Amino acid sequence: MTSYPSPARDDGARTGLLLAALLLVALNLRAPITSLPPVVDDVAAGLGLTPTGVGLLTSVPVLCFALCTPLASVLVARTGPEVALGASLAGIFAGTVLRSAGSVPAALAGTAVVGIAITLGNVAVPVIIARDFRRRAAAVTGAYSATMNLGSTFTTMLTVPLAAAFGWQWALAGWGVLALAALGTWVPAGRHLAARGRAPDAAGRRPRPPSARAELDALDPPARSAVRRLVVLLSVAFAGQASGYFAVTAWLPEILHDRLGMTAAGAGGAAAPFQLCAVLGSFIVPAGLARGLSSRTVAMLLSAMWLSLPLGLLLAPDLWLLWVGLAGAAQGGNFTAIFTLVAQRSPGVAVARRASAVVQTAGYACAALAPTVMGAVHESTGGWTAPLLVVTGVLAVMAAAMAVASARPRD
Template sequence: MRSASDGGTRPGNVLTTSAGWGALGALLLVALNLRAPITSLPPVVDQVAAGLGLSSAGAGLLTSVPVLCFALFTPTAAVLVGRLGPERTILLALLGVLGGTLLRSTGSVPTALAGTAVLGLGITLGNVAVPVVIARDFQRRAAAVTGAYTATMNVGSTFTTLLTVPLAVVFGWQWALAGWGLLAVAALAVWVPTGRALAARHAGAPPSATAAPTAGALGAQRRLVVLLAFAFAGQASGYYAMTAWLPAILADRLGIDAAAAGGAAAPFQLAAVAGAFLVPIGMVGRLSARTVATGLSVMWLSLPVGLLVAPGAWWLWVCLAGAAQGGNFTVIFTLIAQRSPSVATARRASAVVQTAGYACAATAPTVLGAVHEATGGWTAPLLVVAVLLAIMAVTLWVASARPRTPSSLWVHDTPPD
């Protein structure tokens, strides 16, 4: 069974109506919940480990389970979106985030692990369903909406990273983590009526009259998906590896204490908000997707290369890479939204790209830690990150070229290179 809202129709751009702006606001509230519960844990992970009697490995497992869920359950999430429609899937995602957040905070090891898994499953559903809504309802503004979506996720991450420790000091780590469930409650209150309205709108949509894509168009779509899968694997692996190890790298290479290194690494997350918004501005300014992607790739690569050759300018490399990692996420999923000939195709493409990317990302921090331990320094690990980002840069450069397939087979095209 395929949901009416996941068919081949392209209803256009709903931002031309007040209801469309309301739908965008609801979608951004959903986005607040798709990273914030994950980033709320690391600042208090030592307190959680002490409270639950966990070893360092056990505490690390709590932080890695959500990314493993992204890798393992994205295909299942894509099937659910196809059967239930993205509106009901997002509802399930928010319920999973809320339930997992509360269960994780109950104070026992089994419930902490189970809650973290439920939380990861909920976010996985949202990761797949939200891009489908963007591709279907905001396709003409895909870059801007994807940028806003990415930036909102980073805003949520920033809030939980900065505020969880002060909340834990006052209320304890359990209440501090559970309290972020209020974000899911707020999103549910807005999404329930919005999702119903969107589902009703698309349930009455007429069948698509668009001609079936030619073999050439389908072949181009497959090549695009493979290229973006490699690009997102490099992007996600670099992001999670540097998120895990950047404070330690800065502490060792700059000779500063752990607290100062943690503050020095913060712009890597904060600058992503600016990067996510710069991408649609660049595209509206008639820069091609390839031009934007190339500039972002150079900025991203400046972090490992800069820390190797000019560590004294670390603040510049951290800020440039932070903006780039937020921007590249936007570029990759904008390309999926713009160049998929149908909503169902966009859903499948997003699932493949995310499965490949998060499977690599789930192992990246461990691999980088193992290389550091084996070599006794950070030169080799930084070279590993540089190689991952170079693969990302090359594949994204190829993928972002203006498609040669006749434009009638593509729902949107980027400006020519």
Template sequence: MSTSDGHGDDDGARPGAALAAGAGGLALAALLLVALNLRAPLTALAPVAGDVAAGLGLTSAGVGLLTSIPVLTFALCTPAAAALVGRWGPERAVALGLLAILGGTLLRSSGSVGAALVGTAVLGAGITVGNVAVPVVITRDFRRRAAGVTGAYTATMNAGSTLTTLCTVPLAVAFGWQWALAGWGVLAVVALVAWVPAGRSLARRHAGAAPSGTDPSRAGGLATSQRRLALLLLIAFAGHTSGYYGMSTWLPTILADRLGLDAAAAGGAAAPFQLAAVAGAFLVPLGLAGRLSERTVATGLCLLWLTLPAVLLLTPQAWWVGVCLAGAAQGGIFTVIFTLIARRSPSVAGARRTSAMVQTGGYACGATVPTVLGAVHESTGGWTAPLLVVVALLVAMSVALWVAAGPTRPTLPRG
């Protein structure tokens, strides 16, 4: 496999030259099977959290630790994952990430607290490698279709989350929670079977690429314009992930407290926040294909994201409007941010470094905000102050993304 950053394509220098139709279709299919593994094993835990707690003798705090470790891993391991992708190439990095996902999934279900903690960390590390490597492949091999491919990638991640959320409980009833969680390792096996030949094909195609050390854009690190883009997108992604993990954690409780719903009804009412993200991921390529500017698409999605805390603050009886609109928006915002990285980075190495910087800072914020919101709620005795914190985070996201998505000379023609 190639050990370069993959700067070359058919001319050995430009990222994003079109793949042949057949090869591109197979590579894209394999890439989406990889994406199916980048959230699904994590969301599988929540529906059977009670069974896991009983089986392992964990408190609620212990189960909470199992759910928070992966997000912390995303932040802590992203720099190492970016270095791995740069040294080994994205093809081998993705394969290694899938092996870690498979191993972590199985280890988490082996039946002891220590194995569950270590397995969850290994699982999170494997997903982190995929988080970094997949955008690199999109930048290098699908740049002219970056919005559509990134939208499909985002939608597939959310579809995987929906699949495991809906099916883990029936599997646990039939086979027990350990087999139910371990069984999702089959997704990693299927992705490996598809990715290994596709990755080899991509590596052969880029075998003649210039070594990453010869890329002039890497002299002194990121160029000034790329550092500015990275900083703006870091702020935007931090606001987005903070809002996402904060609302994902507390939305059912907020709905229960403000509307008087029982736990089951509140959980069901919160579900569209995740499900609508599948549709939201496709809003971005559809909007850009309709000749809307990146700034227009980003601004519209930011306004939709803000409807959720606004509705919960002002008219909680209309909760379903905010849940559905913000759910679609949060899937779209993720797509916008990584489409901007793919389109506006001058090289594959620049895209990799920008993506690593954005994800490190963003996930670090996302990992802490649910705890912060819980503390604010306890200190104030209500949900108004926590929701205002979410509004502030989303406003910061909106401003940064509005600036980042402003007009610029495209690096490559859009196709």
């Protein structure tokens, strides 16, 4: 007798394929950005770039995150997240190759294409999680965040040896293979999702998903106000999270060099745990929630860990490795916490999409300015005490917003 897979087993296999494809997508959402800084001196020499041009190359993607997120949200709503993620991966591949073409215009254009394509993915992935993994939003968001950090770690560690062997152009362009692998996996998974979402009803009509306005209008006024309040709080929290991340990423090696007397190479290596620990930190949220901790308890733990870095470097700099590791885990975990709240507490997929777009627009707009502001404060004061106090203040505001946002909603 021939046996056939049960529907439950088939659904499980399809869910597994979707999750694997989603994680391959996540691998590409930071890797093209973090592959550039390790070889930026080679790129500058090869293209004849000034320091201003180098700064533009490294800052364009974050500016795209801030400026293009609203447009990305509209595109996700019009085309669906499945098509949007396919377009994102195709754009990442095209931009990665174009960036390595060997001219300044191509480098700038390719970097902009990469930034816009990643922005599209940044918006589309939380929509997929909110729609298809709502009950496991914390675990899937944690895996998504961890995989992004894993991609960053790989490109940061391997781009220099690849450039030494093949040259910086091939080293940077070669990471486009990750986008092709993800695209090859995502196309069948996304096609299945899109077909399922467009299945006709009994009358043969294909349902149109409700808009964010329709989903909000279906709520009673107190619930509607609670959703809007949550979006504002998470926007403030993500502004602090993203600003702290990009400011610390930009200046931590210099701080360790100046305050602890490390060599430039040693300080660069000492800053690596800030990125590496984020991979493990991404699982703090699902692990804590699975053990019965409240969202607020997890958020406050992460905030304390994040704050330990600027305060620790001010008060006990000799313990720098502890502070760097704690903050690295916290920044990975806090990203997970913020977008888990978006997925779990949005009343529908359309609201989750709009909320994610608003949160990211506010956060990345602040993050684009953070390294410059921190550098200006350092230059004006001649030391790192004032800049570290600025980071402390930013993270304290983030902690306060998370404390309110993560409170248990009233029934």
